[in-house]
Amino acid sequence: MVDTEERDLVARQLDELHAKYRTWGQDQVVSYYPEDAPEDERHHFGLAGTNVDGTQWRSGDCSVKFPLHSVSKVFTYGLALEDNGAAETLRRVGVEPSGDPFNSITFDEAHHRPHNPMINAGALVAANLVAGKDVDEKVDRILERYRVYSGNPELAVDQRILRAQLRSNDRNLGLCYIMRSLGMITGDIDEVVETYLSACSITVTAADLSVMGATLANGGVNPLTGERAIGREHVRDVISVMMTCGMYDAAGQWANEVGIPAKSGVSGDIVFVLPRYFGFGVYSPGLDVHGNSVRGVGLCRELSETFGLHVFADPADSPFGRVAQPAPTP
Ligand code: GLN
Numbered sequence: 001m002v003d004t005e006e007r008d009l010v011a012r013q014l015d016e017l018h019a020k021y022r023t024w025g026q027d028q029v030v031s032y033y034p035e036d037a038p039e040d041e042r043h044h045f046g047l048a049g050t051n052v053d054g055t056q057w058r059s060g061d062c063s064v065k066f067p068l069h070s071v072s073k074v075f076t077y078g079l080a081l082e083d084n085g086a087a088e089t090l091r092r093v094g095v096e097p098s099g100d101p102f103n104s105i106t107f108d109e110a111h112h113r114p115h116n117p118m119i120n121a122g123a124l125v126a127a128n129l130v131a132g133k134d135v136d137e138k139v140d141r142i143l144e145r146y147r148v149y150s151g152n153p154e155l156a157v158d159q160r161i162l163r164a165q166l167r168s169n170d171r172n173l174g175l176c177y178i179m180r181s182l183g184m185i186t187g188d189i190d191e192v193v194e195t196y197l198s199a200c201s202i203t204v205t206a207a208d209l210s211v212m213g214a215t216l217a218n219g220g221v222n223p224l225t226g227e228r229a230i231g232r233e234h235v236r237d238v239i240s241v242m243m244t245c246g247m248y249d250a251a252g253q254w255a256n257e258v259g260i261p262a263k264s265g266v267s268g269d270i271v272f273v274l275p276r277y278f279g280f281g282v283y284s285p286g287l288d289v290h291g292n293s294v295r296g297v298g299l300c301r302e303l304s305e306t307f308g309l310h311v312f313a314d315p316a317d318s319p320f321g322r323v324a325q326p327a328p329t330p
Helices: 004-022 069-084 086-092 120-129 135-150 159-167 170-181 189-200 206-217 232-245 248-257 294-307
Strands: 046-051 056-060 202-204 262-265 269-274 278-283
Touching (some): 069 120, 069 189, 069 269, 120 170, 120 189, 135 202, 262 294
Antiparallel strands (some): 046 278
8 A cells, every 4th residue: 555655755756757759869869750740740749657555656648649650569469368368369479589680580489479469560460369250340349348347438439540541551551461371360351450459559648557557456357446357367467478488579678777667669668567556657759779668668667767666676675575465365
């Protein structure tokens, strides 16, 4: 339980970190998504946290909406696990980091499946695995589930973003055609791609994203609404794959330096989850060479350091190591 004093102290520290990184990193920005994003939108920067006891922190632009993009892969993978069970899902998509960029056309050939669900190939298979008779039913299920994760009944697919993505979609189509020819996906390719890109086009705020993360941290139960978003038996699998594969080909460096399970998307969003404690959502559009938010990565690195959050850190360096907290009992 976070008391008022602790909450205010953390709020001040988060504000300071946010102020520091607001001025930081623009020289390291490699690209923006979309490339023609207006100048004022490029400066958006939000940091929000939600504790499993419901305490929330917000610094900066936490009400600005952005598309989830690859962060959606986490939550759709959870749904694939629920709809197919862990064994069948693992048969179709692995859990090994690929070491390749998010949209690379590579597969785990020994096991005849994409390397993991956090890169496009694996996320397309996960979309294929979501139950539903057609694309509308699948997208409705995804949307309904994301609303439970966030506690926001107004989450929706931004149709303008979806149409733009469908127009420049050759690579995802190419991946699907190859995977269908190899027997890794089944059915109509346009439907697979539209399901996946619809999930990418669901817009959230940094505050929503922090609640989605906190729901995973809380064993699958939204800490604000008390609603279950994912079966408790699947939470561990989702968070594990975030830890090993969530930051694309920078996943190893992230595990080393930040040490918190996380997932990034090309809109400049990052969700990170410290099981049994909290979830955070960060949003800042400028991207590095891996497609990760420049300010987001910098801020998370310092946040982890400041609060001693690295999951493998010496407990003596971590306030959490010394404070024995009971595990949540959803
Ligand atoms: N919608 C994007 C795509 O599939 C998501 C990629 C990403 O966020 N890395 O290309």
